[in-house]
Amino acid sequence: MHRPPAAEAEVAAELADLRPVLGPRYAAALPGARAAVLSRLWRALTHEPLPWVTGRERGRDGLTLRLADGRRLHGPHPDPYATAGYVTAVGLDGTEYDAPDRLMTDLRVPHGAGFAAELGHSVASLALSRAARPTRPDAWPATDWEWERRVVDGHPYHPSCRSRPGFSVAEQLAYGPEHGPVVRLGLLPVAAAECRVAGVWPAWLRDGERLLLPVHPWQAAHVLKRTCAEGFEARPLMSLRTLAVPDGPHVKTSLSARLTSSVRDISVASVLNSAGLSAFAETLAARTDGALHVTRTLGAATAGSPDLGAVWRESPRVHAEAGEHVVPVAALATTALPGDPGWLADLARLALTVGLRLLELGVALEAHGQNLLVVLGPSGEPRRLVYRDLADIRVSPARLARHGVPVPELPARIVTDDATALRRKLFGSLVGGALAGVAGGREALRAALGPAVRDLPRTPDVVALCEEPLPVKALTVMRLSHGATGDRWTTLPNPLSESGS
Incomplete structure (x- = not known):
């Protein structure tokens, strides 16, 4: 051997x-x-x-x-x-x-x-x-x-699904969510005059004329190369850099390490845009008749560098009622769920109805298994959806205007009226990512999508979903494209087709 x-x-x-x-x-x-x-x-x-x-x-x-x-x-x-x-x-x-x-x-x-x-x-x-x-x-x-x-395998389709370059074994054990650690975040005082803030920064993270920015210990040791003051304990979530505060909100920290496709930092622009995007998304979610909630951005701050910033978001669990569970779609494949073969079709119907409704209005969610969560009833039935992290959605001003939705000031990078770009964003993440990851194979995915699309209105977006090849990110092409930035795409055989593989 x-x-x-x-x-x-x-x-x-x-x-x-x-x-x-x-x-x-x-x-x-x-x-x-x-x-x-x-x-x-x-x-x-x-x-x-x-x-x-x-x-x-x-x-x-x-x-x-x-x-x-x-x-x-x-x-x-x-x-x-x-x-x-x-x-x-x-x-x-x-x-x-x-x-x-x-x-x-x-x-x-x-x-x-x-x-x-x-x-x-x-x-x-x-x-x-x-x-x-x-x-x-x-x-x-x-x-x-x-x-x-429970999501120990990382991205269901990326070859670098668990690559963590720059992390020793000790650091993986200390910070990887699959190992169940408690992470103590540090606090770095920065003069308020040197920070940009969106939303409301927590009062308990202010010290006179200074803001106390939560810092991940890996970031402090390897990027900032300095010791931070003792902070607070939190539990890492599947993105590694976002952590859950006990009985509180989630905090996204800067973590300038390459995980799967990209370096995970918090750009200055994303901090400045976070509160406005959050408010805009809430107004769009209100048009889904309660089928979708968006986790609100409570406050965000940056010290003028992507290496030092933090975003506070409400926990998705605030959208659960008694007896309900809020579960990342990526975790569904690891969980014992009802054996009813129609269960996945019910989830697909809910997710497609919501996703396509927002797409028609003018917003394409990046609804992969990490960003998209489902509210399950006590018996496991899918009831509602929760979406988090708006940084990489796409928005069409033309579609918004067509439906009488006021067009807010938006970051230029997320604005497009190109139907192909909008469909790629939603179809690639939701169908080619979240739902495919739960189904685990082409035949199971086709069996779930068939009943789900049967009653959808035949809009141009629905026709494209049902009849055209499915767009997904070309993840390996992106990793081998030295120096290139931005998404690259490929297509897969349409899972709704009877032929092909």
């Missing part, structure tokens, strides 16, 4: 010193983690517009990719909506690879070396996360952070 890739061995060595009890579970989780990341990579290789893939040939025993250098890469027939690690190995000119980082290294494509290292970290971190996976009790969690702790 080949020796383990470097990232896997490094994590094993650190784990042996820090938490040896997890060592055997980590080793046992590695094959499944390799398959999970390799399956995500195979999805990208088979469906994204990679310039060095010149052809794709379907055969009885799988799919063969022709590469620009003449080599051939062979693997199983792909299901672009599958979330299980069904690809355990692929063959490159007769040599089998079960480790995605080694495959990417030997493909020898532009900018592939850095991506290969990320894939190795993704495998090792995913195995570590799975090793610490909490047992799944019959009782549903009582707190928001416990729901989010």
Whole structure:
């Protein structure tokens, strides 16, 4: 057997010193983690517009990719909506690879070396996360952070789903939500005159003429490189940089680390726009007859740098009534839910009705499984939706005006009247992300979407959803596009179609 890739061995060595009890579970989780990341990579290789893939040939025993250098890469027939690690190995000119980082290294494509290292970290971190996976009790969690702790695998389709470069094993154990830690945030005093504030900054985080900005301990150590005053305890949520204060709101902190696709900071513009966007979203949500709530931005502040800022948002649980649970859609795949085959169709119907209603009005939500939450009744029935984090929505002034909605002052980056851009944002995140991630495969997704779209009004947006290929982000193309910014897109076979895969 080949020796383990470097990232896997490094994590094993650190784990042996820090938490040896997890060592055997980590080793046992590695094959499944390799398959999970390799399956995500195979999805990208088979469906994204990679310039060095010149052809794709379907055969009885799988799919063969022709590469620009003449080599051939062979693997199983792909299901672009599958979330299980069904690809355990692929063959490159007769040599089998079960480790995605080694495959990417030997493909020898532009900018592939850095991506290969990320894939190795993704495998090792995913195995570590799975090793610490909490047992799944019959009782549903009582707190928001416990729901989010269940999402141990990260993004359901990104090959860098669990890559955390710059985080040691000790830091992953200390800050990763799947490990269940309590994180003590620091407080950094900054002169109020040097800060920009939106909304209402909490009074208890003011000290005379200074604001006390919450700072994540990783950010303090690695980016700010300074010690912060003792702050308060909070529980990390699945985005890592956002944490739940006990019995209180959520705080998003600056965390200038690359997680999956991008560096997670808080831009000055996003702070300045946060309160206005929050108020605007509330007015739009009011047009859904109570089917959608948006978590309000309570206050935000920046010290003039994306490396130092914070945003306070109300907890989604404020929109739950007695006996109800507010669950991130990403956590549904990890949870025992009603066995009724119509349950997922009910969720799809609710989500599509709300998402398409807002799209018709002029707002395309980025409704992936982290931003979109569902309010479940005591028996698990989907009742309402909650949406959080408005930073990357898209807004059409023309559509708003057509429906008599006042057009507020908006950040230029989120404004577009282009129907393709608007549909990409909603369809790619909601159907190709949130609902597909819960369904776990093409056939289950098709079975859920069919009843959900049957009674929708046949608007141009609905026709596009039902009849055109499904747009999704080309996540691997984006990671291999050195120096390029902005989203890149590809299409997947329409899950509502009877043919294709």
